[in-house]
Amino acid sequence: MVDELPSLPGYRELWGRSIFQCRYCHAWEVRSSAFSYLVPAAERLEWSVFLKGWTDDIVAFTDGAL
Known part of the structure; x- marks a missing residue:
């Protein structure tokens, strides 16, 4: 398996520390924190509505495309 990360500034540096791929594997530890x-x-x-099972503080980033 290879993670294909978006080319966003700072994304690679935060990957696995505060940016996670799987909410089941990582989100429980940070539940009730702000999510994006x-x-x-x-x-x-x-x-993003489904993520409300972990937190009430959610921001959805759409890159202006939606």
Whole structure:
């Protein structure tokens, strides 16, 4: 498996420390903290609502595409 990270400034440095791929593997430890979600496509925007099981503080980043 190879992680293909987006070319965003600082993303690679935070990967695995405060940016996580899997909410099941990593999110429980940081539940009730502020979450953000990098939305890859319009059909995945609803995923940010699903994250409310871990926190009420969610920001969805769409890169202005949605």
